[in-house]
Amino acid sequence: MKKLTRITVAVIFLLLLGYFGLSGYVWYHDNQRRENNDIQTSKIAENNQVLQFFAEKGCDYCHTPSTDLPAYASFPIAKQLMEYDIQLGYKSFNLEAARAALIAGEPVPQSELNKIEWVMQNHTMPPTRYVALHWASSVSDEERNNLLNWIAKQREEHYASQDTAAEHRNEPIQPIPKSLDVDDAKVALGFRLYHDARLSGDSTISCAHCHALNAGGVDGRKTSIGVGGAVGPINAPTVFNSVFNVEQFWDGRAPDLQAQAGGPPLNPIEMASKSWDEIIEKLDKDPVLKQDFNAVYPEGFTGDTITDAIAEFEKTLITPDSPFDNWLRGDKTALTAQQLHGYQLFKENKCATCHGGVILGGRSFEPLGLKKDYEFGEITAQDIGRMNVTSDERDKLRQKVPTLRNVELTAPYFHRGDVATLDEAVKLMLRYQVGKELPQKDVDDIVAFLKSLTGVYTPYVQQSESQQ
Structure with missing residues (x-):
């Protein structure tokens, strides 16, 4: 029995020795990294404090795709644990957009502010397992409050509406x-084109066919029905308030409303026109529309002018x-x-x-x-x-x-x-x-x-x- 007790004590001692030895090594490495790390800086002092916080806490290890990992990342067990944490961390939050904005002195994206706020308020970052080895990554109450105050300031300066009540600005x-600045003449043309079925190959389907303004900006279908009964592969998102999207379509392949407006007319499953020339040939036969359009766009009907007008109209589709x-x-x-x-x-x-x-x-x-x-x-x-x-x-x-x-x-x-x-x-x-x-x-x-x-x-x- 005594022998078993001695063995147990020895095992515990070795485990503690290994833990403190590894933790000490990690602590030394993290300190060296902070001292030698060439952190990109901003012209704004407060932004530099936030960048410094991210660097000192090692946020980039798991939340950026290209950070150099420490030598111990190749150790057995540590390697597997870090790979799992990095995969999960990047999946949950990519820090790059926030860092880039801080360095450039631009507003940090709202989604990034919201994520950072939640983990700070709920004490979920850094994870306990990470702090167990990276002692210097622990966040103090003062640091937590400073970061939350910075988020509130970002919202006040860049995102809170003028008419938002004081108690809700954060x-x-x-x-x-209530409204956005638009060009009235372009909006009027865009309205007509948005509802014009001649943008489709067989002149049966308009933008409003899948994005009905009297039905939430959608068609209520699982996936939309295009020219000739073709079934689309994805659900049609609402057109309402789409002006506020960072990019358009589910996968973000269109950078803005105008680029998005140019997609469906030439999509063979949606509106199925073969080219803008085909569309323009039909619109050219409408003397009233052509006269009104040329008054606003002297260059006449082109893919760019047609989609510009539709995009201008879509800016008014706010609720x-x-x-x-x-x-x-x-x-x-x-x-x-x-x-x-x-x-x-x-x-x-x-x-x-x-x-x-x-x-x-x-x-x-x-x-x-x-x-x-x-x-x-x-x-x-x-x-x-x-x-x-x-x-x-x-x-x-x-x-x-x-x-x-x-x-x-x-x-x-x-x-x-x-x-x-x-x-x-x-x-x-x-x-x-x-x-x-x-x-x-x-x-x-x-x-x-x-x-x-x-x-x-x-x-x-x-x-x-x-x-x-």
Whole structure:
């Protein structure tokens, strides 16, 4: 018995010796790295403090794709653990956009601010296992508060609307503006072209066919039906508030509204025109439209001028004045108690880390299945998502985060259009993105909050008249 006790003590001693030895080595390495690290700097002192924080805590190890790893990363066990942490860390959050913005002195993207805020508020970063070896990475209360105050300042300076109530200016979501500056003449032409079926090969389908303005900006189908009954491969996202997207289409292949407007007319499954020349030949036969168009665009009909007009019109497709926006602007009666609780749950369960900003989404590309692999069945080219554009393996299965504005009107959900109800969508997001389940009452409250995001679309002519 004594012999067994001595062996146990010896084993424990060796384990402790190994742990403290490795931790000491890591501590020494981390200190050397901080002293020798040539951190890119900004002209803004406060930004440099944040960059220094990221560097000192080793955030780049797991949250950037190209950081040089320490020598101990090749040790057995450590190698496997670090590879797992890096894979999961980069999947959850890529720090590069935030760092680039800090260095350039530009606003840090809202989705990045929201993610950083959540992990700081909930003390989930750095992970306990990481801190166990990297002693210097532990975040003090003072450091945590400094970072949260910096986030609040970023929001106030760059994202809070002028009419947002003082008590809501640091929310991860801001109200949709009442209107945007546009060119009236181009908007009028864009409206006509948006509803003009001559943009399609057989002159039967217009933009409004799949993006109906009286139906939430969608067609209510799992995937859209194109010329000749062709079935599209992906769900049609809403056209409403798309001006606020960082890029267009689920995979972000179009950088702006004009580029997006040029896609469907020439897509053989959608509108199936063979070329812009074919479209222009038809439009040229309309003397009234041609005269009006040439008055605004002296160069006449071209692919660029047609899509520019459509894009200008689409900038007017915004839906302000939802109950939630009214609450953000200070109307304390705009939301019910259930909706307020739903919003609290929405934030607590990380929903706002991706579904934030003006349209609760549209600003980042995220993988479907953060906590658990999503049950796709057979993976299609559309499921590959962002990787189709970037060719970066790390972008595989990433899609642009859809807006939640007017979401009660835009079923079915997800890029495949295979989720019929908001109740089901919330439960799937909780399961695959957050890794938890909530009581049905809480799900009901989140759904009630989502329904408070339905805004008011006012056609542009009426918008203009109301501003006079």
